[in-house]
Amino acid sequence: MSNYDITRIRSDFPILKREVNGKPLVYLDNGATTQKPKQVIDAIDHYYADMNSNVHRGVHYLSQISTDAFEVTRQKVKDFIHAAQLHEVIITSGTTHGINLIATCFGQAFIHEGDEIIISAMEHHSNIVPWQMLCDFKGAVLRVIPMDEHGELDQAAYANLFNERTKLVSFTYVSNALGTINPVKQMIATAHQHNVPVVLDAAQAVQHIKIDVQDLDVDFMVFSGHKMYGPTGVGVLYGKEALLNALPPYQGGGDMIKEVTFAKTTYNELPFKFEAGTPNIEAGICLAFAIDYINEIGVENIKAYEDELFDYAHSRLREIPNIRFIGTAEKRSSVISFLIEGTHPYDVGVILDKLGIAVRTGHHCAQPVMDQFGIPGTIRASLALYNTKEDIDALVSGLQRAANMLL
Missing domain, CATH: 3.90.1150.10 (Aspartate Aminotransferase, domain 1)
Structure with a gap:
């Protein structure tokens, strides 16, 4: 060019x-991690030198400006992936965290003995092991979309994996080991024909391919900041509002609650329902600068x-x-x-x-x-x-x- x-x-x-x-x-x-532009590096320094404070909990000035900056990132992620609602963007520690969150919460709510989960033969361990753990715990069955000698998934075999016990599908957008770009919009549509939700691992995609979650009609999507020129220790889980509301919380603690008594705890609204504890504030704030950098180019x-x-x-x-x-x-x-x-x-x-x-x-x-x-x-x-x-x-x-x- x-x-x-x-x-x-x-x-x-x-x-x-x-x-x-x-x-x-x-x-x-x-593919393991990208380097960081000076815009992100300078933003990290600025956070610790000029605004370091906890977020979402303070009335004092530093807490307020840190909270505002953290929430700017949520808005920029929403725009970057074209989510329908701001509260559909959950800040995580990375792709692995996001997949484990879905596996735990979706599994608790919707997976029972004998149910089936579909993944693909080209998945990263982070999109295999959490589902194996869930299947072991629940007595569910893991089914695998086969892959041919070129590193392409067999779409006919994929379509034949569905039955009345299929509850979830999870696959990668781009293979971290092969570089294969999967026909994800087609694969999501196939799952939706059976009323089965889809988890999309976009860790190797968002920095290379323009993604519109509404156009894909994907139910959940996960990715990591450090693979898109941002800090380590931050990532994103996108989920459709109705599905996120249907899931129980992942962890208990600060920020994910509305009211706590010894008799009962009521949980916070989205997105905070899934953001227990102090986040990686610096990384969360500075992810916005990585998104700005990508958008500028x-x-x-x-x-x-x-x-x-x-x-x-x-x-x-x-x-x-x-x-x-x-x-x-x-x-x-x-x-x-x-x-x-x-x-x-x-x-x-x-x-x-x-x-x-x-x-x-x-x-x-x-x-x-x-x-x-x-x-x-x-x-x-x-x-x-x-x-x-x-x-x-x-x-x-x-x-x-x-x-x-x-x-």
């Missing part, structure tokens, strides 16, 4: 100026730039002898997983690190995916809005050097 000012964008990220092992940092581990512009970079990366990586791509779905985003036949991913990753190149190696918290492909793990390069073709060139050069050393 000729009008995409990558030089200016990179100048906003201080860490990209540093060296690792005497080499310029090439950061390609964005434009999600559509980011996607176009990253798609171009993704295509360039695939073209260059094909030059490496013995490379094997893991995940060849027709629609992919940001994540490239691969092996160099005859080498171990860890060994390649160590050599790349010596060259200042950060990638992720291993099973990426998606062991069932690796088991299906019959491999212990992959090398994963994951892209962000600040990566460049020069980063890709450095990766290819590093992989060629690693191959020469290891083969």
Whole structure:
């Protein structure tokens, strides 16, 4: 994209100026966490230096301005995902927290022995284990949408999984291990034909793809701040108002109550019903600055730039002898997983690190995916809005050097 000012964008990220092992940092581990622009870093400093106070509980000035700033984030999240109501936005500690909240609360309210929950074969452990725990506790059954050799979900098999005992479906928008973009609007519609609600893991999607929860008609959606240029320890659970109101609280404590007596406690209204205790205030406030940063560039512009970079990366990586791509779905985003036949991913990753190149190696918290492909793990390069073709060139050069050393 000729009008995409990558030089200016990179100048906003201080860490990209540093060296690792005497080499310029090439950061390609964005699927794990993204770096932070100075706008977010400065906002963190400003919070602690000028407004640090607890939220929602004080009449004094600092508490009021902190509360106002925290609630600004809720409004910006609402607008960012196009939620219908402000109180449909629950601030969490991240995607894992959001999924566990739904599993616990939905499970308590609606799951009984013999009921069934559907997930997919490409899920992150955080979208597998909470449902396994729920099934173990309730005597429910976990069913899995199969995946083919390209890393695409079998939609016909998915449609056939539904029956009168199906109570919930949960799947990822974009695979963290393969980069596959699932046809989520179609999959949500399939579930709704059976009156089954859907949980969407958007942790690898919101920073790359424009999302409109009303257009998708999704029932619940979760994502994390640290994967979208914001702080760690903050995330979002979106839920349709009627469903959130139907669920019991997740935790007990401050903020989620209206009145407490030893005889009975009455719970607060949404969204505070699910926000017990002191939140990660600094991260909650500063998530708004990450959203502002993404909006300033434009999600559509980011996607176009990253798609171009993704295509360039695939073209260059094909030059490496013995490379094997893991995940060849027709629609992919940001994540490239691969092996160099005859080498171990860890060994390649160590050599790349010596060259200042950060990638992720291993099973990426998606062991069932690796088991299906019959491999212990992959090398994963994951892209962000600040990566460049020069980063890709450095990766290819590093992989060629690693191959020469290891083969």
